[in-house]
Amino acid sequence: MGKFLTSRSEDYSQWYNELVVKAGLAEQSAVRGCMVIKPYGYAIWEKMQRQLDNMFKETGHYNAYFPLLIPKSFFSREADHVEGFAKECAVVTHYRLKNDPNGAGVVVDPAAKLEEEYIIRPTSETIIWNTYKNWIQSYRDLPILCNQWANVMRWEMRTRIFLRTAEFLWQEGHTAHATKEEAIEETMKMIHVYEQFAREWMAMPVIMGHKSDNERFAGALDTCTIEALMQDGKALQAGTSHFLGQNFAKAFDVQFTDKSGKLEYVWATSWGVSTRLMGALIMAHSDDNGLVLPPKLAPIQVVIVPIFKKSEGLQKISERVDPLIAKLKAMGVSVKFDDDDTQKPGWKFAEYELKGVPVRLAIGERDLENGTIEVARRDTLTKETLPIEGVEEKIVTLLDEIQQNIYKKAYDFRESMITKVDDYEEFKKLIETKGGFFLCHWDGTTETEEQIKADTKATIRCIPFDGEEEEGKCMVTGKPSHRRVLIAKAY
């Protein structure tokens, strides 16, 4: 089946690009750097959204919607934020087109120039904190635990479907709190929600930690991240949660009266994940035959391919599998029965492998005689013939097993790719030859961080939450260090 795709070992990047398009997930659009998310890809994103939204609501959050456009002046209000965000973004300057007097279609009407330009939101802290100003007077108005599902735009120079696109879909939580402690707790709570989602739903182990000063979100006092490892040994930042201190409250003058009657600035967090998770999902698990989807996120969990010669054969098979389909659906399994008679079974097998359907059932006329059905799993590419009677129970168990196996495989790979290194020369060698995550001592300075990046293109992914205190020396400068940090080349 390798005929469909460039193999990972041949060219990982090419494999990814081909897979995204051939599996029907997404494609480039006519707009620079923007993608079209195709139905099959969007169905996976919807499953992610639904589950994340449930998890947000279970932790007390609710949704709202804020404007797409942000007045230009808002970006200048928070000094660090403007440095980080106001640069590469789409600017709306006019609000009308008119017919070209020379008949060449439509042109921008110069008379319809805006007094103040608008920016298409690259992130919404500014417009949201400008709104919260009116929502918050007293401690009784706090906390605010809002989330927004939205599109955002950043005029990236180099784009890659799902991983870095000019427009992408995401959720952005923006919370407001009466105390610093509560805001820090919220920041931590949400990075843990992301970790749980990655682990339980995407079957993707991640390392949680704090970003270094240099890699922090523009305007944050602390940025927490989840870092995943892709099969080519590169890291991918899959979600972030920011403790924003009182920076945005001060920039937009959002104060509240506390219980003692004192006026205080509000404490803030923000947190988000995006369609980038689609890229992470694809690159974490898939193989040279195509996608490998964890059952919990697969739009089709089970496909049934009938093997028949004549329409009577199909008729008999249909009668046999109809009750099975009904039972599986009743057990909450999404099933597709592919009775298209214009494609051969072999073509269908390859197609559903490419699309990452976790379980494939095949049933032919001999199976009817024997009362059997062939059960193939996508993750291991193994198959066995089972009695059709009671197979639905086995399938439900199998889906669970596949979910766990995909996670275990990713976890074992990740563990095998974490290397402790104390010598900078060795680090420089291994980051090229082995890749993956490195745990190293670092002196905590931005200068050293930048030197590592200049020498190797690797960056400090995070200072892991679960890192142990350990006395050591920075591998670059030899200065003292108290814990190891996670370093990798990253997407």
Add this chain to the structure above:
Amino acid sequence: MGKFLTSRSEDYSQWYNELVVKAGLAEQSAVRGCMVIKPYGYAIWEKMQRQLDNMFKETGHYNAYFPLLIPKSFFSREADHVEGFAKECAVVTHYRLKNDPNGAGVVVDPAAKLEEEYIIRPTSETIIWNTYKNWIQSYRDLPILCNQWANVMRWEMRTRIFLRTAEFLWQEGHTAHATKEEAIEETMKMIHVYEQFAREWMAMPVIMGHKSDNERFAGALDTCTIEALMQDGKALQAGTSHFLGQNFAKAFDVQFTDKSGKLEYVWATSWGVSTRLMGALIMAHSDDNGLVLPPKLAPIQVVIVPIFKKSEGLQKISERVDPLIAKLKAMGVSVKFDDDDTQKPGWKFAEYELKGVPVRLAIGERDLENGTIEVARRDTLTKETLPIEGVEEKIVTLLDEIQQNIYKKAYDFRESMITKVDDYEEFKKLIETKGGFFLCHWDGTTETEEQIKADTKATIRCIPFDGEEEEGKCMVTGKPSHRRVLIAKAY
């Protein structure tokens, strides 16, 4: 409770504006003509979305996502479409800001001017049909039954929250078919889905019909609409479904090989509803005390207000209602127990009336002794005291009854506001004094339609599907007419 709101009879428009803000549904933003949808309003919209999405999927549709921005030149491709849409819209001309050399924040970088400007989508036919060109080669690729949930932008001069805003949220279905018949069938199917949603979920009766040539969507051969009647006697177009013929296929050169091997242009439909439905929902049912929400769309269906003096009282009440809450939740009812001790019961009663919670339960210490609970319904503002034992069954029945009653009330009002008129002078009088829907004969010309509008501000809302053939004379020109059309002033 009238103290909260301007009454409808006093100033309907003011009543609406106040209600939207005071019930916590939405508010104006810092961006011209754009609203912030607040958590309570968004929760209603989410319920609408969820149900509509289910109905779309049950009718074979799936979701996808297309770019926010559209290259300016795309608008010139379909001649009628450009006339209708390319005028008042947000234009992106630059992709970078820079620090003002004079230190006054950020300015647009003149070096970062786009070669071709982009338009923020006012609707997505052009970008989607440009994409479909690559998806469709053969009849096997058809039909395409895509829907998109998205934000869109139209630079409206006069805006009104939910009813007409520069940015709004909507869904837009865009389907592609091999035959004209199939596309027409799809157009009709979707306007019926909208009608069913309005009736069963919004408790809002609507009249389905075709738009006149003049009111048709830019680029469509036929536009079907659902028209609702608001309490002030004005019509509101709540959803549309368009048969686009081969116009967009021709504009974007989308052809397919049919079964006989012949190359044909693809047939298209598009259909959409938006956050405008929120405005319709509010204006169709609410009263001078606040929102009246149909139970199926109410974020909180039942609120329980404890009436107590001391915390021991609250404790006893909690113990009594906890099992009731559990039972209601198990039956799928969303319940809120408002044990906030900083607000008085009277304040809470008014607050939940304002927010349109369908059922309010109140329980005091005397109820504990008597084994009773007070059940108040929002739609009729009536209340009764019932035994608490088994009250959950009654509540579930009551929610259903309220849903039906709200529909019936709106239906009866609508029926009382449909007037058949044959004389133009009478029409001109009644449209001012009575308002509502008018069924009149019309000669079918745009000139007459425009005269009616110029004389009365009323427009032809639709040519109803269920209108009977009836010979008559146009009330304006006296020319022959074969059926009555629906005329009203509209939002």
